[in-house]
Amino acid sequence: MNQFPLSDPDKYVRRHDHPNGIKDEEPYRLLLNPCVDNPEDHLEYGSEGVIRPKRNLHGDQSIKGKTSINVFVLQRVPLVQSREKILIDIQAQIQRTKEATQNFNHFLDDPDPAMRFYFEKILKRELERLKKFLNPEEQYVGMARQVIGGFLMINFGIKI
Numbered sequence: 001m002n003q004f005p006l007s008d009p010d011k012y013v014r015r016h017d018h019p020n021g022i023k024d025e026e027p028y029r030l031l032l033n034p035c036v037d038n039p040e041d042h043l044e045y046g047s048e049g050v051i052r053p054k055r056n057l058h059g060d061q062s063i064k065g066k067t068s069i070n071v072f073v074l075q076r077v078p079l080v081q082s083r084e085k086i087l088i089d090i091q092a093q094i095q096r097t098k099e100a101t102q103n104f105n106h107f108l109d110d111p112d113p114a115m116r117f118y119f120e121k122i123l124k125r126e127l128e129r130l131k132k133f134l135n136p137e138e139q140y141v142g143m144a145r146q147v148i149g150g151f152l153m154i155n156f157g158i159k160i
Helices: 021-028 063-071 077-106 113-132 141-156
Strands: 043-045 051-053
Touching: 043 063, 043 141, 051 063, 077 113, 077 141
Parallel strands: none
Antiparallel strands: 043 051
């Protein structure tokens, strides 16, 4: 079976001594290469750890996203469950961050500077914990970027 699909099957390099090697296949490659492609342009995450091809403005699914999901079997049960666990952790941390923000805002005009300082410190701690999910070394950082990015844009106008 061919696990390295190309959009044009006639473009496969069929000889080991081909002058350009597999570089001639690159424009026709259908699998995501995270060293070349930005997976976030091709994949999106739903609730419960489900991954799906991202849609463009016309509603068409990313071919690279769809092909990669199928070839790499990204919907297998253990992966979906693992993503869901991380998603639950992210959502819980987002909730803690929202609560810390509300508390900080509530005491923003408090005449007691100690109260403002206390709640500011809590908010900073919760934001740092949220930020850890965005570390490139973490599992499912693409999902974290999507979920946390949406939260930060809606609540703080911050784009990541």
